Amino acid sequence: MANLLHAPRGTLDVTPDQTYKWRHVEQTARSVAARFGFEEIRFPTFEYTELFARGVGDTTDVVQKEMYTFEDRGGRSITLRPEGTASTVRALLQNGMAGGPLPLKLFYLISCFRGERPQAGRLREFHQFGAELFGAAGAAADVELIELAGSILKTLGVTGLRLELNSIGCPECRKQYHAALRDYFKARESELCEDCKGRLERNPMRILDCKVPACKEIAKDAPLVLDYLCEDCKAHFEEVKARLDDAGQAFVINPRTVRGLDYYTRTVFEFVDEAQGLTVCGGGRYDGLVSQLGGPSLPGLGFGMGLERLLILMEAQGCTFPSAPRGLVYIAPLGAQASLKAAALTRTLREAGIAVETDLVARSVKAQMKYADKQGFAYSVVIGDAELEKDEATLKSMRGDGAQVVPLTPDAFRTAVCAATAQTKQEEG
Ligand code: ATP
Ligand code: MG
Numbered sequence: 001m002a003n004l005l006h007a008p009r010g011t012l013d014v015t016p017d018q019t020y021k022w023r024h025v026e027q028t029a030r031s032v033a034a035r036f037g038f039e040e041i042r043f044p045t046f047e048y049t050e051l052f053a054r055g056v057g058d059t060t061d062v063v064q065k066e067m068y069t070f071e072d073r074g075g076r077s078i079t080l081r082p083e084g085t086a087s088t089v090r091a092l093l094q095n096g097m098a099g100g101p102l103p104l105k106l107f108y109l110i111s112c113f114r115g116e117r118p119q120a121g122r123l124r125e126f127h128q129f130g131a132e133l134f135g136a137a138g139a140a141a142d143v144e145l146i147e148l149a150g151s152i153l154k155t156l157g158v159t160g161l162r163l164e165l166n167s168i169g170c171p172e173c174r175k176q177y178h179a180a181l182r183d184y185f186k187a188r189e190s191e192l193c194e195d196c197k198g199r200l201e202r203n204p205m206r207i208l209d210c211k212v213p214a215c216k217e218i219a220k221d222a223p224l225v226l227d228y229l230c231e232d233c234k235a236h237f238e239e240v241k242a243r244l245d246d247a248g249q250a251f252v253i254n255p256r257t258v259r260g261l262d263y264y265t266r267t268v269f270e271f272v273d274e275a276q277g278l279t280v281c282g283g284g285r286y287d288g289l290v291s292q293l294g295g296p297s298l299p300g301l302g303f304g305m306g307l308e309r310l311l312i313l314m315e316a317q318g319c320t321f322p323s324a325p326r327g328l329v330y331i332a333p334l335g336a337q338a339s340l341k342a343a344a345l346t347r348t349l350r351e352a353g354i355a356v357e358t359d360l361v362a363r364s365v366k367a368q369m370k371y372a373d374k375q376g377f378a379y380s381v382v383i384g385d386a387e388l389e390k391d392e393a394t395l396k397s398m399r400g401d402g403a404q405v406v407p408l409t410p411d412a413f414r415t416a417v418c419a420a421t422a423q424t425k426q427e428e429g
Contacts, residue, residue: 010116010124012308020324025307025314026109026154027127029287032152036144037133040103043087045111049077055086055293057262059203070123070159080113083261084295084301085286092134092242093295102135102298112304112425121309122277132302133285134290138366139239142267142301143247149271149281149303150249157319161271161280164254165244167237168205171288178204178230186223190217208258220225223277229296234267240267263289267301273313280313281305328421329395330356330372334384341408342383348410352418355416363424373398378424379417383408395420 007013014022030040049069056062060361067078081087088106092098107128114274116122129152132344133145146163152163170178189197193212200207208219244251251269259268259282264408268284283303290298314321329349333342342358349356357375359368365382380396387393387408396403406416 008124011120011121012123012125017324019323020308021311021314024300024321025310026129028155029107029109029305032155033055033129033148034132035153036105036148038107038133038148040107041088041091041106043084043091043108043110044081046078047087047090049079051086051090051293052079052082054358055089055239055263055280055289056083059199059206060262061195061209062260066116068115076424077325078240081110081288081302082112083106083111083133083306084108084112084128084263085263085289085304088130088132088302089290089295089300091232091295093263093290098134098290098296098298103141105131106133107131108237108306113363113408121276121312123308128304129307130302130304132300134300135285135369136301137287137299139236139243139267141299142236142240143249144246145283145301145303146244146249146269147247149283149305152305153271153280153310154234154315156310157317158280158316160274161206163244163249163251163428164227164257164270164272165241165242165251165265166254166283167233168258168268169230169399173225173228173230173233174205177223177225180223180228181205181207181429185218188352189216194213203262205258206262208256209260219256223387225258226253226255226336236266263292270429271305273309273416276313276316278309279306280309301417324376325355326376326378327355327357328424329354329356329417330368330377330383330398331356332365332372332380338385338388343389344379344410345383345413346409348414349417350415354417372412374416381406381417 039242052067053063053211062082067352070078072078097104111125111127113125115124118124123175129149131145131168133141182200185200185204185207189200191214193215196210196215207215210216210270230374255270257270263286264284265287266285272279277281281303287299290300331342331346333339344347346358347354369380377398380398381393383393389407392405394403395406404420407413
């Protein structure tokens, strides 16, 4: 029976002592994306299964083994999105965006679902920042996209990442390459896993990405796609490399990077953490995908950045996060009448945009001050009978470095508190 006190395996809660880190990562990604001219797109958490089968590719591990697929009440096959590219393409076609201004630059922050064996940096529900660029076939776009990923990572302070680059060619050069791969793997067919035996005819390149140790071992000596690139693909790859050099973006060629999804053509890349061997970001060009999903011939490229992995790296590298948001003012009432007054003043300050709290559980002033201290409030005001009587109270710095008398009539209170606290930076949650 399911344990009600345990979330399903491979999922994570993010508690308030951690959410501010997530927000920092998300806000950084958003603002860097905006600088590059990428606009946000949102799409549903689930789609018809067929979209991923066709879009991601039905010979991939993702589609063959990892999807959360179920029948809805109408008997339609539905899948929780395992990634964002197929949905983005579906959404742009459905909304007529392919006919709008090009190139089209989109980003998203989404949860993804894959039924994998959970381990560090591998979850069943995980989160991605993704970016997709449509309508630009030249190498300038490849490099702009890679620079976007690199710039987000750099802005977050992540270091020690290796950019691995490869080209897996176009359908033209792939014909010859597939033939060479088939020849190579045919000779050792009996040693391949069952999935790879199936892949041999349909998509032999997928064998290169198989995680089964025996297949990995055999794949080590397989022919390399770089040796089979046509002239156009070669020229494209050369320009990508030259432009990366120009951008000061270091990279290494990894001729074995083929990526896990079927739709890639030409450039593929990954940002890999050297210390932990984690891939934080993977992407590439997919010039055939839009037409494959029923749209016009529109080149595209994109990447997905795993946010859990990114946070693991940031923690491991001691990256700094802006501090967690704190309330500015705590109003501590003593007694029923003071409680009403405190509630009214709290309301007044909140309307003025100040983060303020007051007592909700009729605690002693001492207990309230302990709470206010723990929560990190910058100022406190105690309101008891004497303060009500005089219609004024003392606004104190919680750090003990200042106090001043403030009136308790709402407008005057607001004016006085705003003036007194203006120097203290209020962090928005
Ligand atoms: P891997 O080879 O590690 O399985 P992948 O090729 O399946 O990665 P992509 O589909 O390219 O990954 O997804 C892009 C990014 O999303 C990855 O680089 C990674 O950071 C993140 N990611 C993918 N799968 C998971 C997962 N199960 N849990 C956490 N993050 C993931
Ligand atoms: Mg995977």
